[in-house]
Amino acid sequence: xxxxVVTIGDEILIGQIVDTNSSxxxxxxxxxxxxxxxxxxxxxxxxxxxxxxxxxxxxxxxxIITGGLGPTKDDITKKTLTEYFEDTxxxxxxxxxxxTQLIEQYFKRPITQLxxxxxxxxxxxxxxxxxxxTAPGMWMEKEGTVFVSxxxxxxxxxxxxxxxxxxRLIKKYDRPFIIHKTLLTYGVGESLLAERIEEWEDALxxxxxxxxxxxxxxxxxxxxxxxxxxxxxxKVLAEKIALLEPQIQDCLVGLEEDDTLQVVLGKLxxxxxxxxATAESCTGGKIASVLTSVSGASAxxxxxxxxxxxxxxxxxxxxxxxxxxxxxxxxxxxxxxxxLSVQKLFKTDFxxxxxxxxxxxxxxxxxxxxxVFISIATPKEVFTEEFNFGQPREKVIDRxxxxxxxxxxxxxxxxxxx
Amino acid sequence: xxxxVVTIGDEILIGQIVDTNSSxxxxxxxxxxxxxxxxxxxxxxxxxxxxxxxxxxxxxxxxIITGGLGPTKDDITKKTLTEYFEDTxxxxxxxxxxxTQLIEQYFKRPITQLxxxxxxxxxxxxxxxxxxxTAPGMWMEKEGTVFVSxxxxxxxxxxxxxxxxxxRLIKKYDRPFIIHKTLLTYGVGESLLAERIEEWEDALxxxxxxxxxxxxxxxxxxxxxxxxxxxxxxKVLAEKIALLEPQIQDCLVGLEEDDTLQVVLGKLxxxxxxxxATAESCTGGKIASVLTSVSGASAxxxxxxxxxxxxxxxxxxxxxxxxxxxxxxxxxxxxxxxxLSVQKLFKTDFxxxxxxxxxxxxxxxxxxxxxVFISIATPKEVFTEEFNFGQPREKVIDRxxxxxxxxxxxxxxxxxxx
Numbered sequence: 001x002x003x004x005v006v007t008i009g010d011e012i013l014i015g016q017i018v019d020t021n022s023s024x025x026x027x028x029x030x031x032x033x034x035x036x037x038x039x040x041x042x043x044x045x046x047x048x049x050x051x052x053x054x055x056x057x058x059x060x061x062x063x064i065i066t067g068g069l070g071p072t073k074d075d076i077t078k079k080t081l082t083e084y085f086e087d088t089x090x091x092x093x094x095x096x097x098x099x100t101q102l103i104e105q106y107f108k109r110p111i112t113q114l115x116x117x118x119x120x121x122x123x124x125x126x127x128x129x130x131x132x133x134t135a136p137g138m139w140m141e142k143e144g145t146v147f148v149s150x151x152x153x154x155x156x157x158x159x160x161x162x163x164x165x166x167x168r169l170i171k172k173y174d175r176p177f178i179i180h181k182t183l184l185t186y187g188v189g190e191s192l193l194a195e196r197i198e199e200w201e202d203a204l205x206x207x208x209x210x211x212x213x214x215x216x217x218x219x220x221x222x223x224x225x226x227x228x229x230x231x232x233x234x235k236v237l238a239e240k241i242a243l244l245e246p247q248i249q250d251c252l253v254g255l256e257e258d259d260t261l262q263v264v265l266g267k268l269x270x271x272x273x274x275x276x277a278t279a280e281s282c283t284g285g286k287i288a289s290v291l292t293s294v295s296g297a298s299a300x301x302x303x304x305x306x307x308x309x310x311x312x313x314x315x316x317x318x319x320x321x322x323x324x325x326x327x328x329x330x331x332x333x334x335x336x337x338x339x340l341s342v343q344k345l346f347k348t349d350f351x352x353x354x355x356x357x358x359x360x361x362x363x364x365x366x367x368x369x370x371x372v373f374i375s376i377a378t379p380k381e382v383f384t385e386e387f388n389f390g391q392p393r394e395k396v397i398d399r400x401x402x403x404x405x406x407x408x409x410x411x412x413x414x415x416x417x418x
Numbered sequence: 419x420x421x422x423v424v425t426i427g428d429e430i431l432i433g434q435i436v437d438t439n440s441s442x443x444x445x446x447x448x449x450x451x452x453x454x455x456x457x458x459x460x461x462x463x464x465x466x467x468x469x470x471x472x473x474x475x476x477x478x479x480x481x482i483i484t485g486g487l488g489p490t491k492d493d494i495t496k497k498t499l500t501e502y503f504e505d506t507x508x509x510x511x512x513x514x515x516x517x518t519q520l521i522e523q524y525f526k527r528p529i530t531q532l533x534x535x536x537x538x539x540x541x542x543x544x545x546x547x548x549x550x551x552t553a554p555g556m557w558m559e560k561e562g563t564v565f566v567s568x569x570x571x572x573x574x575x576x577x578x579x580x581x582x583x584x585x586r587l588i589k590k591y592d593r594p595f596i597i598h599k600t601l602l603t604y605g606v607g608e609s610l611l612a613e614r615i616e617e618w619e620d621a622l623x624x625x626x627x628x629x630x631x632x633x634x635x636x637x638x639x640x641x642x643x644x645x646x647x648x649x650x651x652x653k654v655l656a657e658k659i660a661l662l663e664p665q666i667q668d669c670l671v672g673l674e675e676d677d678t679l680q681v682v683l684g685k686l687x688x689x690x691x692x693x694x695a696t697a698e699s700c701t702g703g704k705i706a707s708v709l710t711s712v713s714g715a716s717a718x719x720x721x722x723x724x725x726x727x728x729x730x731x732x733x734x735x736x737x738x739x740x741x742x743x744x745x746x747x748x749x750x751x752x753x754x755x756x757x758l759s760v761q762k763l764f765k766t767d768f769x770x771x772x773x774x775x776x777x778x779x780x781x782x783x784x785x786x787x788x789x790v791f792i793s794i795a796t797p798k799e800v801f802t803e804e805f806n807f808g809q810p811r812e813k814v815i816d817r818x819x820x821x822x823x824x825x826x827x828x829x830x831x832x833x834x835x836x
Contacts, residue, residue: 011631013454014598015445016640020436022459027433036431037466041440041457044629048455071609072630107607114609134609153632155813180432189525191489191532191552211462212490213429214571222434278724284710285696285703288724292702295778295811297726303734304724306696306706309764312721316763345734346727360713393713395573 001175003034003062006052007041008077009152012067021066021157028161033175034062044068049080057145061173064165067152069135071114078120078138081149085140087122092136095119095127099134128164132156137164146172177230181237183221183244184254186261186406190214193221193248200244205236217402218261253409261405262290268412269300276408277346278304279317279338279353281329282372286401287352302346307338317341330355330367332375332384339377350412351377352404356387358396372400376407378415419593421452421480424470425459426495427570430485439484439575446579451593452480462486467498475563479591482583485570487553489532496538496556499567503558505540510554513537513545517552546582550574555582564590595648599655601639601662602672604679604824608632611639611666618662623654634813635820636679671827679823680708686830687718694826695764696722697735697756697771699747700790704819705770720764725756735759748773748785750793750802757795768830769795770822774805776814790818794825796834 005022012019019041026036037060042048056063068077082089096119103111118134121127128137128148133156138149148165150157185193190212194201201210207227213220223240225233245252254264269276278287288304291297307313310329314321319337327333339353356372357365370391375384387403389396423440430437437459444454455478460466474481486495500507514537521529536552539545546555546566551574556567566583568575603611608630612619619628625645631638641658643651663670672682687694696705706722709715725731728747732739737755745751757771774790775783788809793802805821807814 010627010629010642011640012441013444013457014448014640014642015441015443015454016598016600016638017631017633018436018438018441019457023430023433023436025433026431030432036433037461039431039437039457039459043455070630070632072612107610109610112609112613114612155810180434182434191530192525192527194490194532195530209428211428212488213435214488215435220434222429222432224428224432280703283707284715284719285698285706285722285724286710288703288726289701289707292704292724292726293812293815297702301702302727303730304703304722304726305734306703306710306722306724308706308710308716308722309720312764315765316721316723346730347733392573394711397711 001034001062001173002037002060003029003064004056004060005036005039006056006063006065007039007152008044008049008065008067009041010044012041013043021152021154024154024158025064025066025161028166029064029169030178030180032166032170033178034169034173035178044076046076046080049077050084053084053147058143061145062169063145063147065147065149066157069149069151070153071118071134077149078122081138081140081147082122085122085124085142087124089120090123091119092121092127093119094129095121095136098129102134128160130156130160131163132159139168176226176228177233179225179230179233179237181223181241182256182259183241183248183252184218184259184261184264185221185248185251186218186253188219188248188251190219193219193251197244197247200240200247204240207233208236208240217399217406261402261409262294265405265409266291266294266297266300268409270296272412272416272418274350274412274416275300275302275346275348276350276352277302277342277348278404279342279351280304280306281308281313281338281355282358283354283397283400283404284308286397287354287404290401290405302348305342305345313338317345328365328367330357330365330371330373332373332386335373335375335384336377336382339375339382343377349379350408352408353377354400354404356396356400358393359391360393370396372396374400374404374407376411378411380415419452419480419591420455420478421447421482422474422478423454423457424474424481424483425457425570426462426467426483426485427459428462430459431461439570439572442572442576443482443484443579446584447587448596448598450584450588451596452587452591453596462494464494464498467495468502471499471502471565476561479563480587481563481565483565483567484575487567487569488571489536489552495567496540499556499558499565500540503540503542503560505542507538508541510537510539510545512547513539513554516547520552546578548574548578549581550577557586594644594646595651597643597648597651597655599641599659600674600677601659601666601670602636602677602679602682603639603666603669604636604671606637606666606669608637611637611669615662615665618658618665622658625651626654626658634817635824679820679827680712683823683827684709684712684715684718686827688714690830690834690836692768692830692834693718693720693764693766694768694770695720695760695766696822697760697769698722698724699726699731699756699772700774700776701772701815701818701822702726704815705772705822708819708823720766723760723763731756735763746783746785748775748783748789748791750791750804753791753793753802754795754800757793757800761795767797768826770826771795772818772822774814774818776811776818777809778811788814790814792818792822792825794829796829
């Protein structure tokens with residue numbers, strides 16, 4: 001059972017937008033044991049689309065296409081699909097009613113001809129009704145290959161995958177089991193980690209594959225097991241993880257598939273009944289934003305002061321001008337004063353404070369570009385670490401965000417776990 | 419002159435990470451007039467890699483491959499490329515010295531065997547020296563097709579594209595001109611915009627293609643002109659834009675290729691010498707984070723208070739408990755109190771305040787999930803708009819961020835532009 005994901009759109013091929021749809025689709029298919037063997041991004045061009053469909057026909061069982069179903073003239077996917085299936089476009093009354101209602105409700109105007117055209121579908125297709133948008137999805141079959149076409153707007157595509165496509169696939173196909181287990185590690189580099197667990201890795205059976213997925217400050221270890229016997233796969237994976245855990249205990253932070261540091265930290269804060277706040281300068285609110293991207297964050301996150309301007313450090317956080325003059329805004333002393341100030345202001349157990357220079361130019365201090373001080377205020381003390389995260393700007397910000405979360409996470413584990 | 423971008427890695431095919439490399443490479447190639455006809459993501463599998471290389475050979479002029487050059491065992495790209503080119507791996511002394519030095523400098527330890535293996539390259543390849551990482555890039559040619567292999571770590575890949583690959587391509591190929599012009603619009607839906615500019619669109623010459631790129635709250639119009647005569651292309655594009663501008667004046671916010679609302683707003687604030695702060699509840703600091711993602715934001719952004727917990731609205735922003743009790747935390751009154759409070763606290767000309775319920779569960783108020791109040795404090799007044807951004811949580815947050823920036827941008831344009 002193999003699937004290919006095809007994204008249509010010149011905006012992807014010229015690099016104007018990043019394709020996030022393929023990743024979502026692949027993840028959803030994997031969860032029900034359907035393997036994606038390839039992803040393709042092709043142009044809004046009739047010949048290119050036809051060639052691709054022809055090439056995939058009989059080669060894979062399932063082709064999921066996104067993009068090119070919007071109301072405007074640059075969208076030619078629907079017409080091309082109709083041609084490929086030697087079909088004609090007909091009005092689907094349910095879709096037409098739905099589009100009319102949506103436009104009237106949200107835009108308070110009658111529908112235009114372009115909106116009406118969205119209700120046209122190939123006569124032989126099965127319509128995948130789009131509750132959250134105007135472009136319907138389509139399900140078509142040809143010589144044993146299923147072709148599914150979905151709109152490119154991410155939340156419409158997601159809605160259709162979850163509510164229309166996955167249920168049909170589960171019903172239609174007998175699927176093998178694919179199980180992924182991911183271990184999130186922090187603070188140890190990829191090659192050192194690999195050498196440390198070499199013996200364990202060499203002993204993995206053939207049906208388990210291991211991958212190293214490095215990102216700033218962390219490495220994910222992903223094991224993938226494939227087979228017919230789900231219980232056996234789960235059992236062997238559990239045994240292998242039990243053997244691995246003690247070897248990476250010092251850097252292991254998460255064992256769930258979707259674990260991120262903010263999710264793992266959030267769970268720990270809830271479990272230990274602890275609260276947190278942040279004081280941010282060069283990270284500009286991103287630590288707060290990352291913490292609150294987790295649903296339920298209000299249980300432990302109280303708030304943040306983004307003291308971007310130097311004067312805000314004085315006025316809002318009450319840090320003395322004399323201290324700033326003496327040590328400069330990018331210093332251990334100011335980071336610690338920031339942490340203690342927000343900890344008091346928001347009445348929290350912990351606080352993360354960051355001050356630094358993300359670059360590309362030097363700011364209100366003489367600190368080298370990339371320099372970042374991170375302070376953690378705990379119920380008992382405050383401590384600081386200094387880093388240089390280099391350049392570019394986004395990397396400095398992202399590494400500071402991750403390092404701040406990592407420092408407070410490790411501190412709680414070490415000293416505040418009941 | 420056609421190019422294909424190939425990404426190797428199972429982590430992409432199972433949807434664990436989103437491929438951002440292909441987008442960056444496509445953008446870089448487009449800027450020097452090389453068209454990307456297709457992007458492929460394939461698995462870390464020897465046969466799959468070999469089949470793909472063979473299929474692209476002679477079909478395109480350039481293949482850029484990323485991924486699978488890390489130090490660990492799951493990376494088989496280099497071995498497979500060596501086999502495809504019927505070559506052998508040899509140690510490159512320059513790379514070996516560089517890797518040794520990097521590891522000693524950053525990790526304070528001698529190099530491991532896995533690190534040493536990174537200095538192995540096919541004997542016939544041209545090494546693309548990687549100043550910022552341990553895996554070298556490789557440039558190989560076979561029967562008129564150039565194959566470039568780069569590490570998958572984004573900043574290493576970017577460094578090599580910018581400093582090694584692009585200069586070589588400029589030298590090697592005679593390229594046609596491809597010019598993109600993008601107009602960023604806010605607040606008018608895709609189909610309505612399309613109907614409004616239909617006549618203008620129909621009159622575009624064949625060598626100019628128009629695409630509509632919708633995202634939450636905004637639509638980008640992208641024109642792409644292709645041809646040999648750069649001056650003519652620029653001239654016609656300028657004429658067409660001059661004709662279009664008056665038709666979309668009410669919703670046009672940017673004319674630069676990389677314009678985003680935060681960049682356009684930042685430029686306007688600098689030009690008018692104005693400052694801004696934010697008070698954020700359900701957006702959790704993301705407006706501040708988006709504003710400060712722009713280099714130079716310290717010229718106009720003073721800071722933010724993320725008052726996530728209700729108690730923080732009282733303690734940090736000084737909003738009376740009585741007002742909160744009377745109207746609930748998700749209300750016009752609280753949004754306006756938040757805006758006025760941070761405007762005063764940070765001594766700014768403008769403030770954006772957001773309070774709402776991003777969901778999925780109801781929080782400290784009875785407001786329906788998706789409800790958001792956005793207030794803008796100006797030098798003269800404060801005003802508020804109420805929205806329901808539906809679900810899911812990320813969409814509510816992103817739409818609130820964009821809408822907040824849009825409201826303040828339009829207010830400044832209308833009433834505070836000198």
